[in-house]
Amino acid sequence: MFVVLITIVIALFLAMLFVNLYFRAKVLRAYRELVRTDVDFTAAQILSQRRMEEEIVTAYPVHAAAIRDFGNYLRRSIRMATVLLVLITLFGGILMYYRH
16 A cells, blocks of 8 residues: 555656646746737736736737737646645655554
8 A cells, every 4th residue: 555655646746747847838938929029917917817818918919829828828837736736745644644
């Protein structure tokens, strides 16, 4: 049981690392395009889809697809990392319980 739990924790850690690197590349690519075209926004605007649509997309309609991609990649990255972190913590707690 202990070996299975350690294997699960290691696999989840590797999955979190892969997801982080994958979405970091996607986010940076989209961010680079927005910076190059001088699209101005705050973190609160990007993380709130409603504010993003109302404030940023209406101000920069030409770059709407890039803005939406950046916001979606960023929110998805945060969500996946949070879920994987909770799973790793949960399995780590189970490992500590079964250690004895």
